Amino acid sequence: MPAFSLDPPQTAWCAELRTLAAERLRPLAEKGEPGHVNRALVAELGQLGLLERLFTSGAVDLCLMRESLAYACTEAETALALQGLGAHPVHAHGTPAQRDRWLPRVAEGTAIAAFALSEPAAGSDAAALELRAEAGLEEAACRLAEGLEEVPGEGLVTDPLPAGSAPAAEPDGTARWRLTGEKCWISNAPEADFYTVFARTTPGAGARGVTAFLVPADRPGLGGTSLDMLSPHPIGALTFDAVPVTADDVLGEIDRGFRVAMGTLNLFRPSVGAFAVGMARAALDATLAHTAERDAFGGKLKDLQTVAHQVAEMALRTEAARLMVYAAATAYDEGAEDVPKRAAMAKLLATETAQYVVDQAVQLHGARALRRGHLLEHLYREVRAPRVYEGASEVQRDIIAKELYAGREAAQ
Structure with a gap:
């Protein structure tokens, strides 16, 4: 698909999604409690077949869904995106048993998923995470019997167990690890x-020593609290007090979990951009309507050159962001080599653009836009978080620069 245009079926589908969001999803969103999972809304997304598409469609379709829903109902967009973010690692890296247990329920909207990467001291620097997976008795015995262990990128090392670690296991020895530590800023938690x-x-292996686990919420030792945040969707902190996990809970390969995380983010970062574009387009359309109808200084607001030029700038930046988002999504679907760079560019440009457009829309609307319940008051609260989550804007710039220099070195 050309990155710069949509075909007629896609255009019609987007229009249908906006209508569904306005007529069926927004009423459910308005009944939800801010800061908590809206299970009725998630269930309706499942009934409409949108959650199932998270596992059957590519990045372009994901972006189309997120942009269209965001235009009419940001709560529905976020609910859909969080289901995808939390469940994609299971879809892409899970065992048949893991997929069979959880993915149908996610698609139906009867199970809520979450992606637990960030920590109090490891947000944007995901490779610095400290949640410990301490070896249980069975795993410790196997490693000690071998006497050595191969660490990716480090070769063979002796004494693989961290100093001072206390191997823990169930009485029958089935637990291979115990998770101990904290996670923070986790959407849909607790x-x-x-x-x-x-x-x-x-320990000490950076990104090469991380493993992804699928952890059901009812595991002993797993607790959590809600955080009172500016964003209306649920965000919380998790505590792990020797939570038992086994080989059956591993997603992908041991010590290769960072690849699971980055692969998920490479898919979802362009779609965060699509979310931002949807909000920007909603703010732009509201501004076009307001400035065309608002009487001021003997005419309409749109007749003032400063206002007209500002609206033109808002439209220019929104369209540029949209083009980059769909270019990145197309690259992902085609398996291009430069997906990390394109994904970072798309998220960076689109989220920064949405912040600018919504802010200018508020300025052109005046005080009415800051009144509780106004569309722009809602967007103003929603638009700030995407510049931080799934890698802050500064991290995206770092990724882009590293990819550029790596490409230069490869070409020499």
Whole structure:
């Protein structure tokens, strides 16, 4: 698909999504309690077949869904995106048993998923996470019997167990690891039904010593609290007090969990941009309507050159962001080599653009836009978080620069 245009069926589908969001999803969103999972809304997304598409469609379709829903109902967009973010690692890296247990329920909207990567001291620097996966008795015995262990990128090392670690296991010895530590800023926590959790299985190995686990919410030792945030969707902190996990809970390969995380983010970062574009387009359309109808200084607001030029700038930046988002999504679907760079560019440009457009829309509307319940008051609260989550804007710039220099070195 050309990155710069949509075909007629896609255009019609987007229009249908906006209508569904306005007529069926927004009423449910308005009944929800801010800061908590709106299970009725998630269930309706399942009934409409949108959650199932998270596992059957590519990045372009994901972006189309997120942009269209965001235009009419940001709560529905976020609910859909969080289901995808939390469940994609299971879809892409899970065992048949893991997929069979959880993915149908996610698609139906009866199970809530969450992606647990960030920590109090490891937000944007995801490779620095400290949640410990301490070896249980069975795993410790196997490693000690071998006497050595191969650490990716480090070769063979002796004494693989961290100094001072206390191997823990169930009485029957079935638990291979115990998760101990904290996660923070986790969307859908602590109300999710399962979490994709990233924990350190090899100390001192940076990104090469992280493993992804599928952790059901009812595991002993797993607790959590809600955080009172500006964003209306649920965000919380999780505590892990020797939470038992086994080989059956691993997503992908041991010590290769960072690849699981980055692969998920490479897919979802362009779609965060699509979310931002949807909000920007909603703000732009509201501004066009307001400035065309608002009487001021003997005419309409749109007749003032400063206002007209500002609206033109808002439209220019929104369209540029949209083009980059769909270019990145197309690259992902085609398996291009430069997906990390394109994904970072798309998220960076689109989220920064949406912040600018919504802010200018508020300025042109005046005080009415800041009144509780106004569309722009809602967007003003929603638009700030995407510049931080799934890698802050500064991290995206770092990724872009690293990819550029790596490409230069490869070409020499």
